[in-house]
Amino acid sequence: MPTQTSLYEKLGGEEAISKVVDTFYDLILADPTVNHFFENTDMEKQRKHQTKFISFALGGPNQYTGGSMAKVHTGMNLQENHFQAIVDHLTEALRRHNIGQEDINAALAKVATLKDDILYK
Numbered sequence: 001m002p003t004q005t006s007l008y009e010k011l012g013g014e015e016a017i018s019k020v021v022d023t024f025y026d027l028i029l030a031d032p033t034v035n036h037f038f039e040n041t042d043m044e045k046q047r048k049h050q051t052k053f054i055s056f057a058l059g060g061p062n063q064y065t066g067g068s069m070a071k072v073h074t075g076m077n078l079q080e081n082h083f084q085a086i087v088d089h090l091t092e093a094l095r096r097h098n099i100g101q102e103d104i105n106a107a108l109a110k111v112a113t114l115k116d117d118i119l120y121k
Contacts, residue, residue, distance in 0.1 A: 006059025007106050011099060014060060018051045024093035025050070033085045037076060057110050069117035078119050087111060 011017060025047055029035050038046070052063045066072060087108060094104045 008058040008060030021051045027089040073121045
């Protein structure tokens, strides 16, 4: 019986996800709906951190050492429109890197599981 390839492997591993994350943050930083959340953020560190987090979330190795989603978003008071903007930017970043819609849907399903830990904190 063949082993199932993780979404992490299917997308090309950490190097490919790093490129998606770069595009993702380029889109976020250009969006006034959400870019103010990153005004005082070390973006190089944030990009590396997010690459490890997304890699793990998509079935890659667990190299994520950050806090829980609820903890790191406490005090940000993120609303539904902020979450949707992030989802839209992630979708676009994945598209720009030629990820198919089925895999985009699978990635977004993983992200959706985090919504309750991120909003209204």
